[in-house]
Amino acid sequence: MTQVTPGFEERQSIVVRFAGDSGDGMQTVGERFTDSSVMVPNAIATFPDFPAEIRAPAGTIPGVSAFQVHFGSREILTPGDEPDALIAMNPAALKVHLDDLTQGGLLVVNTGTFTPENLKMAGYETNPLDDPDLSKRYELVPINITELTKETLKESPLKTRDRLRCKNFFALGFTYWVYGRPLEGTTKFISEKWSKKLPDVANANVQVLKAGYFFGETSEIHRNRYSVTKAAVKPGTYRKISGNEALVLGFVAAARQTTKELVYSGYPITPASSILEMVSTYKHFGIKSVQAEDEIAAIGVAVGASFAGAIGITGTSGPGMCLKSEFMGLAISTELPLVIVNVQRGGPSTGLPTKTEQSDLLQAMFGRHGESPVPIVAAMSPCDCFPVAYEALRIAVTYNTPVIVLSDLYVANGAEPWRLPDLDEFEKFPIPVPPAGEPYQPFARDPETLARALGIPGTPGFEHRLGGLEKNTKGEVCYEPANHEQMTELRAEKINRIANSYAPLIVNGDPEGDVLVLGWGGTYGAITSASKTLRAEGYKVSSCHLRHLNPLPNDLEATLRSFKDVLIPELNSGQLAMLIRSKYLIDAKSLTKMMGRPFRIADIRDAILNLIPS
Amino acid sequence: MTQVTPGFEERQSIVVRFAGDSGDGMQTVGERFTDSSVMVPNAIATFPDFPAEIRAPAGTIPGVSAFQVHFGSREILTPGDEPDALIAMNPAALKVHLDDLTQGGLLVVNTGTFTPENLKMAGYETNPLDDPDLSKRYELVPINITELTKETLKESPLKTRDRLRCKNFFALGFTYWVYGRPLEGTTKFISEKWSKKLPDVANANVQVLKAGYFFGETSEIHRNRYSVTKAAVKPGTYRKISGNEALVLGFVAAARQTTKELVYSGYPITPASSILEMVSTYKHFGIKSVQAEDEIAAIGVAVGASFAGAIGITGTSGPGMCLKSEFMGLAISTELPLVIVNVQRGGPSTGLPTKTEQSDLLQAMFGRHGESPVPIVAAMSPCDCFPVAYEALRIAVTYNTPVIVLSDLYVANGAEPWRLPDLDEFEKFPIPVPPAGEPYQPFARDPETLARALGIPGTPGFEHRLGGLEKNTKGEVCYEPANHEQMTELRAEKINRIANSYAPLIVNGDPEGDVLVLGWGGTYGAITSASKTLRAEGYKVSSCHLRHLNPLPNDLEATLRSFKDVLIPELNSGQLAMLIRSKYLIDAKSLTKMMGRPFRIADIRDAILNLIPS
């Protein structure tokens, strides 16, 4: 059924990686390429890979920035294991990324940057382009992009430095030619962005973009072109969205289901800062945002806002989670609604602040003193952040409890096309209210959910005092031994009962078989793709991805027991595996990776095959 | 072989509880009673039970303060389940403690305080002393201690209020008579404490103490006296010691084995404050103490001190542990020696600050972001704090790692006789030093322990930079994927190898059988007593108490597997059990209690018997 385009080699999916110096605009061209693929439409997944927070000197290894796009005519769940094409804008980019390029892959190199100085900075002793092996192992396309850009713009009123800045669009134009992509989306983007304020820049970029494209067409340098047909896409309205964006939209949409206002209070930290930044642009939705003095204050403001009747939300990454832990204990003890987002990054300590990891799960579970259980939900993809935010808010408000949302850098920064949801798909949720006509008892509980009902300051008759000391049903400080045990158990049982409100687990593949691959968070794509492919090859492999990490779903145990083996791939040392093993005494196997990078599909495939006796 | 004293009923052990208002001096008489029992010598264990941090109004239930002493002629491991005698100084004390008194037990009541007002404050509608049942169920001894004290002191130059303050010594004197204790130790204590500054107070207290004793001898009110013979005690020099004291001494003694100085940095918090306070009196040992502005700064100062070549120690309780977690991550990442003491109390949040609990174990394990393992050692009794402090320091310095010491309020405040150790019993430990004559590599490791060696500021040639970003062996910031995985694994493996340096596990009882009771921390006494008694009754029950909670001992698995069932009693919801289940996939059973109180021996006995099919 695939439509073959003449002159193109047909592929089901293709992975392209742009790599260059942080000053080279690789993120921009990556996003443009994504947009033009989305419009085809193709299924896509992306992986922006920034350098460390601080600009490294131009041309050095730490300064390399990359953006990978995976586009295809079938479902695409990961940005791809190995790029089919690498566009390397300088020696350092080549050095860092060449090893990943698939054997025989397309290798576009900007030869104009292979100066002795740049080679030295990249740690090359000789010019790798001189190595005849290179063109044997890859489809090498050396282009002096620097020179050609200068040439194209020789009439431009821009200064030389600014002219050279356009060279990323040359690379993009050439790539468009290789994959037969239209230029319109990008030219429109350029003119919207620069035409008004910097018309010369707009013109130059468009010129260079086209030059790149035409260079492909006219030069003899490269003959192979590849195409990917349109993907079958569910009808609807789409937009491209990143994980952090989807999270913010999910919160706003969910709050709209309640009568409550949102107060978001944060402190900047990579990769959570953009949540605070985006929320601050939603003021017309009545969301108040506070940039607090630190993470402790940030959660404190949120707790105060929740006490005053709003829904307090705070977001951060690992180091900030440490700082919020004492306040989480207070919110648990006072049973206030609250959402705490942790966009995970590589740890411990400052760790790898711009790399992804899933190593804060056990912290989310246990990172507070005393018996202090909290529900935890995790997002598995950028789009999934929307329903996850919604679910977190539902749990927080229905049960009056803090809820932790685990995202990660890979999910937060990744972008994908998002079919706008019909909000009616989402369950409405009622807010517990104190019974009228009775003296208010702050810790009286709904018999079913065990949730308490809030008396909101400003409301006559509900005056009461909250605090972190142990209390009884009336909210009075109470040191009685039996009361403490009972309250501790009630708080735990309330959290346990949340599992009664979950949708049933989804198993991808047969409900029983040899191996179940169990995952959570941003590993969804790799896990699902690996197990799907193996199923197609006839293996009895299914996969299941947990949205709820605490409490675990009621139907999880039966699911796990329906398989001979359970494999749990995680970007940590086996944190979910430890919970599963302890709870069900099932000998689940861990697959771990702690490289600041997502799993490749092959990593998981290999681990599954290892479990299946051949 | 027991020596029978004429006129006394002989008992193997006796439990006495003094209870009264916080203003009544119950802690003082409890400690005096303890001291006089220690001198006999008897084996003893004590349990001071304070009210909440703030003075409650006199005569109220929350204002009740109690002190329990268990003394005997055999090994005593807990303060006793049910008191054999209750001395109740006012109605509130009676109300709170009567239920615990053993059937037929001795009940001394100060009738002088049973005024209508006091009865009301205690929540009594009628005077309980009028209930004829009371003297049926207990050996009731009503004494108007208030009046008799006044009477005794009618010639004293003290003001009435000050005279009345002596009444606790009347109760003590009477109790001494009942148990045939000598008064000398106490009169000596009184004169040492008050003779110089307040001779009238000293005289009055001695007079009243004797009056209480003679009252027993001359009045007809009470006939039964009980005695406990001298205990068989290991020869040596002894002193009475509390858990927090023993901890401090352990740190000082261990530091003396190294060339390093101690810097203790803390922030006051119940029940850890006394560590800071005691350390501040040891200045002549060269220990520097800092009261920091908060717990974050406290650990920060300790980290700075460790970097500068000292051994940094910090101590706190649960809420403070939350605040220290980010800094622990830094110490883990930079691999600096550091000891963090958590004297646990009831949580979550402010919780029950003056009650005991063991609910911070999983926080100690996992309460930080990222993969950040730390060794954990726990103290099982006041005396045990000394070797535990020593062990913590050994691990910190030998492996260059932060170490968490878990104590709890029960261990910290409890006191017992301590046989002064011969320091030669303690293993010396060498400090890793960087190899001479090579360029210094901050993260080069000892091949066996995997410990790095510190270069100390002030030493020429070792200049280097530390930080929380991921680094390579040379200490340079390094974002390379493979390096991060390797460093994460090395950090974890280093901690795992600590288990190779442990002494073998001690199993109390046979090395195999029906039930192994596995415990940690302050539950030692109750667990050991319960299993010992059952063994004496012929059950195949053994017990084992973990000093090391992370990494778990290498010989633990085999030990566990030698029993049909494993029971893990904890003052939490089953935190160690969760670690054991996950690690060994053994279906260990949890016995939990979250009442702010230690286990009773009977609690554990019942749970063990439940596991043994009858």
Add this chain to the structure above:
Amino acid sequence: MSTTAEEPLTKKDFVTANDVRWCPGCGDYAILNSLQRTFPELGVPKENFVVVSGIGCSSRFPYYMNTYGFHTIHGRGPAVATGVKVANPDLSVWLVTGDGDGLSIGGNHLLHILRRNVNVNILLFNNRIYGLTKGQYSPTSPVGTRTKSTPMGSVDNPINPLLFALGAEATFIARTYDTNVKHMTATFKAAHAHQGVSFVEILQNCVIFNDKTWNPVYGRQTRDDQLLFLEPGQPLLFGKDKDRGVCLNGLVPETRHIGAGGTDISEVLVHDPDLPSGLYTQMLAQMTYPEYPTPVGIFRRIERPSYESEVSNQIESARDQFGSGTVESLLYTDDCWTVEEGEFDG
């Protein structure tokens, strides 16, 4: 905050059933009494009060005020109070803190609530000791204070709470003391009247761990000589016979005898809390015994928009600009594209 309750409120309305659990003789009782007297007179409905605190003896305060209250965690009251006020600017928020809670662990939050000018009334109970944890020195303890944690005397310079507040450019700074109910009540009312953050230091006695710490300032024997009552428009006179005054010698304040044989009264500085320049507040705040009298009253009162009102204003103007956001406008943006039914095979 402007509506008045139907029946006039009285002190009794603010007394809770809870037993008050401070030590007999603690200065906190008098402060509680004063605040319970002040609240009914502010024209604020009972349910619109929120009393927030941290942890400490002083921080037990909310339990004893019969309105909404929140006993939070150590040092973090300012953050919670900010959240309450941001969420609902109509509430009258009172923050109770201690010298340890507010200036040791909570110093940063105090700094930031002050500089942000959140319209919260802050009462800092300064007993120069940690009461709740049984007597360690605090950041306001004078050098040389011997406590459980400083058996040889403390070595660090104490924080002067008012200089700290001035350093944060707080808009309302005052001091009062626990033995003068009238002065406390008047100060609390002024704090309430101020639109913006109000910082009130209350000299408070801890009878158990730091008894008589303030006696050199307000003890029966000393108070007539030591206290300098600040009254707007009045000269800075003190002493039993108001015969001593504060004058300036260059930039150094001096106390002089005024009247017969001394300095003329016209040279005495006249109190003006509304001066925008901080030099005057600095002068008052740095005056400490024994060299100087101890000023009590309102040191500084300047106007600046409050944080929460500016936050709300931005919401309003965003709405004026973009309209009240609907869920549709949230999801649908210019970048959307539509895929029609059956458009593609596959």
Add this chain to the structure above:
Amino acid sequence: MSTTAEEPLTKKDFVTANDVRWCPGCGDYAILNSLQRTFPELGVPKENFVVVSGIGCSSRFPYYMNTYGFHTIHGRGPAVATGVKVANPDLSVWLVTGDGDGLSIGGNHLLHILRRNVNVNILLFNNRIYGLTKGQYSPTSPVGTRTKSTPMGSVDNPINPLLFALGAEATFIARTYDTNVKHMTATFKAAHAHQGVSFVEILQNCVIFNDKTWNPVYGRQTRDDQLLFLEPGQPLLFGKDKDRGVCLNGLVPETRHIGAGGTDISEVLVHDPDLPSGLYTQMLAQMTYPEYPTPVGIFRRIERPSYESEVSNQIESARDQFGSGTVESLLYTDDCWTVEEGEFDG
């Protein structure tokens, strides 16, 4: 700290092999250069320097100084520096922090290191923005600053770092700026010479997220009119022709034309950083553009014993009193009792 290295040190000794990773044009380069020039001139052996920092662009500093260094965690540098100094008072400790690191998350630790007077040299790089996290406003950003996190402008009053330091009663307070290596070097030397805590604000440019933020103060066009160089003993004159001066009108500073047709020079205040009264420092620190010139140099320099020296002194006097504690004296106390072999049966 008094021994001198055998061969004289030079700037090169303090340059590390690491690539410096700030954006090209960042003001941090000039500060690094100045400190690398200062260190060899202090007579301190290279191995006795310790550079401590928190997290931020500025806090990368230790990596680029070839001596002992510690890049700690966000805001907590002062605690680590205090620990280093308490453990070993002989080290020369330098703390590098930013406006976010030092005044947002780290405000409390800064407050306490200042009031304790730990002998640490603190350099606060004030670029009025969060650089490392890519451009959110900071607690020193002026009201109305539009950043990623304040798209409609910030609403909170900024902290004036020097007023904050004065509020903490810091003993040494100075300001310098990143485009004047000579002034920086002189200021760093003076900070080092001060025995006690030294607080130095450095006006620093972030070319990426807050370019030219200080141009109104030290830009090529403005600096001659705007900068007021503080020199002990010299009148507070400024302007290209030094024809403007700072005088006092009561407690309000005024700038006046001096000389022909203006005020007489004798009325101009004369700089004296050693004044113990805080009014003068308050006046200098509160002077901000555009109303006032911006003073740079040493604002205040007073003497008080340092924290770590007092800590060490107490150890000494405890030893004088009790002798150097032996392990025996630790374990054996008067309360001990002895149980003899075979004394009891059982």
